[in-house]
Amino acid sequence: xxKHTLAAAALSGVLLAxxxxxxxxxxxxxxEWSFDGVFGTYDRASLQRGFQVYKExxxxxxxxxxxxxxxxxxxGYTEDQVKAIAAGYQITDGxxxxxxxxxxxxxxxxxxxxxxxxxxxxxAANNGALPPxxxxxxxxxxxxxxxxxxxLTGYKEAPAGFKLQEGMNYNEFFPGYQIxxxxxxxxxxxxxxxxxxxxxxxxxxxxxxxLTWAAEPNLDDRHRTGFKVILFLIVAAGVFYAAKRKIWAxxx
Amino acid sequence: MADNRPxxxxxxxRWIDYRLPFVQFLNHxxxxxxTPRNLSYWWNYGSLSGxxxxxxxxSGVILATQYTxxxxxxxDSVERIMRDVNYGWLVRYVHMNGASMFFAILYIHLFxxxxxxxxxxxxxxxxxxxxxxxxxxIATAFMGYVLPWGQMSYWAxxxxxxxxxxxxxxxxxxxxxxxxxxxxGDPTLHRFYALHYLLPFVILAVVLLHLVALHRHGSNNPxxxxxxxxxxxxPFHPYYTIKDLFGLTVFLLIYAFFxxxxxxxxxxxxxxxxxxxxxxxxxxxxxxxLLPYYAxxxxxxxPIVFISSKLAGVILAFSSLFVLFFLxxxxxxxxxxxxxxxxxxxxxxxxxxxxxxxxxxxxxxxAGIVVTVGQIATFYYFFHMLILFPLIGKIxxxxxxxxxxxxxxxxxxxxxxxxxxxxxxx
Amino acid sequence: xxxxxxxxxxxxxxxxxxxxxxxxxxGAIGGIGVAATIWPFxxxxxxxxxxxxxxxxxxxxAPIQVGQRLTVAWRGKPVFIAHRTPEEIKAAEDVDIxxxxxxxxxxxxxxxxxxxxxxxxxxxxxxxxLGQRTxxxxxxxxxxxxxxxxxxxxxSGRIRQGPAPLNLWLPGDADMASKAxxxxxxxxxxxxx
Numbered sequence: 072x073x074k075h076t077l078a079a080a081a082l083s084g085v086l087l088a089x090x091x092x093x094x095x096x097x098x099x100x101x102x103e104w105s106f107d108g109v110f111g112t113y114d115r116a117s118l119q120r121g122f123q124v125y126k127e128x129x130x131x132x133x134x135x136x137x138x139x140x141x142x143x144x145x146x147g148y149t150e151d152q153v154k155a156i157a158a159g160y161q162i163t164d165g166x167x168x169x170x171x172x173x174x175x176x177x178x179x180x181x182x183x184x185x186x187x188x189x190x191x192x193x194x195a196a197n198n199g200a201l202p203p204x205x206x207x208x209x210x211x212x213x214x215x216x217x218x219x220x221x222x223l224t225g226y227k228e229a230p231a232g233f234k235l236q237e238g239m240n241y242n243e244f245f246p247g248y249q250i251x252x253x254x255x256x257x258x259x260x261x262x263x264x265x266x267x268x269x270x271x272x273x274x275x276x277x278x279x280x281x282l283t284w285a286a287e288p289n290l291d292d293r294h295r296t297g298f299k300v301i302l303f304l305i306v307a308a309g310v311f312y313a314a315k316r317k318i319w320a321x322x323x
Numbered sequence: 324m325a326d327n328r329p330x331x332x333x334x335x336x337r338w339i340d341y342r343l344p345f346v347q348f349l350n351h352x353x354x355x356x357x358t359p360r361n362l363s364y365w366w367n368y369g370s371l372s373g374x375x376x377x378x379x380x381x382s383g384v385i386l387a388t389q390y391t392x393x394x395x396x397x398x399d400s401v402e403r404i405m406r407d408v409n410y411g412w413l414v415r416y417v418h419m420n421g422a423s424m425f426f427a428i429l430y431i432h433l434f435x436x437x438x439x440x441x442x443x444x445x446x447x448x449x450x451x452x453x454x455x456x457x458x459x460x461i462a463t464a465f466m467g468y469v470l471p472w473g474q475m476s477y478w479a480x481x482x483x484x485x486x487x488x489x490x491x492x493x494x495x496x497x498x499x500x501x502x503x504x505x506x507x508g509d510p511t512l513h514r515f516y517a518l519h520y521l522l523p524f525v526i527l528a529v530v531l532l533h534l535v536a537l538h539r540h541g542s543n544n545p546x547x548x549x550x551x552x553x554x555x556x557x558p559f560h561p562y563y564t565i566k567d568l569f570g571l572t573v574f575l576l577i578y579a580f581f582x583x584x585x586x587x588x589x590x591x592x593x594x595x596x597x598x599x600x601x602x603x604x605x606x607x608x609x610x611x612x613l614l615p616y617y618a619x620x621x622x623x624x625x626p627i628v629f630i631s632s633k634l635a636g637v638i639l640a641f642s643s644l645f646v647l648f649f650l651x652x653x654x655x656x657x658x659x660x661x662x663x664x665x666x667x668x669x670x671x672x673x674x675x676x677x678x679x680x681x682x683x684x685x686x687x688x689x690a691g692i693v694v695t696v697g698q699i700a701t702f703y704y705f706f707h708m709l710i711l712f713p714l715i716g717k718i719x720x721x722x723x724x725x726x727x728x729x730x731x732x733x734x735x736x737x738x739x740x741x742x743x744x745x746x747x748x749x
Numbered sequence: 750x751x752x753x754x755x756x757x758x759x760x761x762x763x764x765x766x767x768x769x770x771x772x773x774x775x776g777a778i779g780g781i782g783v784a785a786t787i788w789p790f791x792x793x794x795x796x797x798x799x800x801x802x803x804x805x806x807x808x809x810x811a812p813i814q815v816g817q818r819l820t821v822a823w824r825g826k827p828v829f830i831a832h833r834t835p836e837e838i839k840a841a842e843d844v845d846i847x848x849x850x851x852x853x854x855x856x857x858x859x860x861x862x863x864x865x866x867x868x869x870x871x872x873x874x875x876x877x878x879l880g881q882r883t884x885x886x887x888x889x890x891x892x893x894x895x896x897x898x899x900x901x902x903x904x905s906g907r908i909r910q911g912p913a914p915l916n917l918w919l920p921g922d923a924d925m926a927s928k929a930x931x932x933x934x935x936x937x938x939x940x941x942x
Binding site: 139141179180303304306307310311313314317 | 771772774775778779781782785798799802803
C-alpha cells in the first residue's frame with residue numbers, strides 16, 4: 072500500500088507539470104473568491120452586483136448565451152423581480168399567423184438576449200473583433216476567474232518601445248499584451264443598489280463572481296453533495312477495511 | 324410457488340440451473356473460485372476496470388437520453404445537461420472524469436502485467452485480448468471527446484483523422500471517407516456518436532473473452548509462480564470480494580474528489596468554446612491519457628529514406644501500441660515476476676519514467692528542449708521493447724523461486740519471496 | 750479441492766456476533782451507497798428545469814368576445830377557452846347529472862360560469878375534438894365533437910355520447926405531477942398551470 076501512495080504522489084506531480092511549464096505569460100495574481108476551495112460557496116450579494124455590472128456595462132457588446140432569465144432566481148432574485156427584469160427586454164418571437172416576426176416583452180423562460188443578432192453584426196460593430204460569449208468564459212480560459220479579473224484590472228500604459236497596433240489596448244495579462252476591448256470599467260460606472268462603493272476592483276470582483284456562477288451555476292450543490300459523498304466514502308472505506316482485516320485474519 | 328420456505332427457493336434455483344446453469348456458473352466463477360492467496364493490491368485494478376466500464380456505459384446512456392448529436396445543437400445540448408437536467412452536471416462530470424479514471428486504472432493494470440510477467444505463457448492470449456481492449460478504449464475515448472463539439476473536440480478530430488492522409492496513395496481518400504465530407508463536420512459527428520455508443524458494448528464482449536481467458540489458468544500472482552493446489556489458493560469470495568470492495572471505496576474517494584471539487588482539472592478550457600472551423604486554438608492537445616502517443620507522433624521531425632516525417636510519426640505512434648501484442652515473445656525471461664529478476668526489476672522503472680516523460684512532451688508545444696526529450700524518449704521506448712526485453716531475459720540470472728505459493732505465504736504469516744518455509748498444515 | 754480450500758477458514762467461535770455486526774454494517778453501507786448513487790441517474794429523466802419553466806401559460810381573455818372560443822397551447826397540449834353565452838351556460842346547468850356517464854356539476858367545472866377552460870384532448874384515445882373554429886361541427890349539444898370515434902361533449906365539456914369514458918379534463922386533472930389548475934389574475938386574465 073506504501074507503493075501505491077508513492078505512485079499516486081508521482082502521478083500528481085506529472086499531472087501538474089503541464090500547468091507549470093505552460094506559463095509563458097505574466098503569472099496571474101491570485102484573488103480570493105468566496106467559491107474557492109472545498110467549502111466554497113457563491114456570495115449572492117456579490118453575484119447580484121455582478122449581474123448589475125454585466126447588465127449595465129458588458130451587455131452592450133457581450134451576450135450570455137446560455138443564461139435564461141429564470142436562472143436569475145438562483146442568485147437571490149424573487150420570481151416577481153425576475154419577471155420584471157425579463158419584461159424590460161423586447162424579445163423577437165413568431166412567426167405569427169401572418170408569417171411575420173414580432174417583438175414582445177420578455178418572459179422568465181426566455182434566454183437573456185444578446186446585443187447583436189449574429190456574429191457578423193457583432194464584428195461589424197466592433198472593428199472586426201468578436202466580443203466572446205460570457206456565459207462560459209470563466210471555464211473557457213486557463214486561470215478561470217483569476218484570469219477574467221486580471222484582464223479587467225490589467226489595463227495600463229504600454230511600456231516604452233512596445234508597438235501597440237491600431238485600435239488595440241495594452242493589457243498586462245492578455246496573451247500577446249494587446250486586446251481589442253477598451254477598458255470596460257471605470258470607477259462608479261454603476262451605482263450599486265446595496266450601496267457598495269463601485270471601485271474598479273470591486274466591480275471586477277463582482278462581475279467575475281457573477282460570470283463564474285454563469286459558467287457553473289451548480290457549484291454550491293456540487294460542493295455540498297461532494298462533502299456528503301466523500302464523508303460517506305471515508306466511513307465506508309473504514310468499515311470495509313475493518314471487514315477485510317477480519318475476513319483475512321486467518322490468512323495473515 | 325410463492326412459498327416463503329427456504330426449500331422453495333432452492334427448488335426454483337435447481338429448476339433454473341438444470342436448464343440454464345446460471346447460479347452454478349456464478350458460484351464457480353465468483354464464489355468458490357480458487358485464487359492465489361498472495362495477491363497484492365496491484366491485483367485490484369482488473370475488477371476496478373470492469374466497474375469503470377459499467378460506470379461509463381450507465382452514465383453514457385443517461386447522457387445519450389439528453390444529448391443531440393448535431394453540429395449546430397451538440398454544444399448547447401451539453402450545456403442544457405449541465406444547467407437544466409436534474410443532476411445533469413453530476414452525470415456529465417462522472418462520465419467526463421470517468422474516462423480519465425478508467426485510463427489511469429487501465430494503465431496501472433497494464434504496468435502491473437509488465438512488472439509481474441502476467442503476459443507470459445500461458446497467458447499470451449489474455450494479454451493480447453487486453454491490448455485489443457486498450458485499442459478499443461482509445462478509439463472510444465477519442466470519438467467521445469469529439470461529441471461536445473468544442474474547439475478541442477473539433478480540432479483534435481481534424482488532426483487525428485488527418486493522420487490517415489499520410490498513407491501513400493489512398494490516404495487522402497480514406498480521410499474524406501472518414502469525414503463524410505471535405506472537413507470534419509456534421510456527418511463526422513453523427514458517425515462518431517453512433518460508433519461511440521456501439522464500441523463500449525464491443526469492449527464489453529471482449530472483456531468477457533478476457534475473463535474467459537483469465538479463468539482458464541487463473542490469475543498470476545506477485546511471485547509469478549503457478550498455483551499448484553489448494554494450499555496455494557483461497558476462494559474468491561469472501562477474501563477477494565471484500566478486498567475489491569475496499570479498493571473500490573478508496574478509488575471512489577479519488578474519483579469523487581475530481582467529480583465534486585476539480586471536475587475540469589484534467590480537461591482543456593478550450594473545449595468550453597464552441598467549435599469554430601475558421602479558427603484553430605493555439606495549442607491542440609489531446610486528453611492526458613493520449614499524450615504519450617501524441618508525443619511519439621510528433622517526435623519524427625525528419626524524413627526516413629522515402630518515408631515522410633509525417634508518415635513515420637504515424638507509423639511509430641501506432642507501432643508503440645502494436646508492439647505490445649508481441650510482448651509475450653519479445654520477453655525471453657524464464658521467470659515471470661520482476662521480484663526474481665534483478666536487472667529487469669530496475670529497468671522496468673525506466674519504462675515508467677519514459678512514458679511519463681513522453682506525456683510531458685505531448686503536453687507542451689513542440690519547441691526547444693521538448694523536441695529533444697521527445698525524440699530521446701521515443702527512441703528509448705522502442706529500445707526498451709525491442710532490444711531490452713529480449714536481451715535482459717537472456718543475460719539476467721534470476722533469483723531462486725520459492726517452491727510454491729503456500730510455502731512462501733503460509734497461513735499465519737511469514738516473509739515472502741525466496742525463503743523456504745514448511746508447508747502449512749491444512 | 751474446494752473443500753480443502755474451505756478448510757483454511759477457521760471454525761466459528763466466540764466473537765462471531767461482533768464479526769456479523771461488522772458484515773451487516775458493511776452490507777448496509779454498500780446498499781445505501783448503491784441506492785443513493787442510482788437515484789440521481791434516474792432523476793435526470795424527470796422533467797428538466799427548462800421544461801418545468803414552460804409549465805405555466807398566461808392568457809389575456811379580454812379579446813375573446815361572448816360566444817367566441819380560443820385555443821392556447823399549455824404543456825404541449827391544446828387548452829380550449831370558451832366565453833360561453835347565457836344559453837350555453839343554462840344548457841350546461843340544466844342537465845340532470847345522474848344521467849351522465851361521468852357525473853359532474855357544471856359549477857364544479859368552472860370558476861366563473863362564462864369562462865369554460867378545459868383541456869382539448871378527447872378522453873377516449875387523445876384526438877383533438879372539433880368545435881373551436883366557426884363552422885366546426887359542435888355535435889348535438891353545441892359543445893364539441895371528436896371526429897376520430899364520434900365522442901360528443903356538451904357545453905360544459907362533459908361526455909354525452911360516444912366511446913369516451915370521462916369528461917374533458919380541467920387543466921391539471923390528468924397530470925399526475927401536480928393538481929395545478931388555472932387562476933384568474935384579474936377579471937380578464939388567467940394563468941394556467
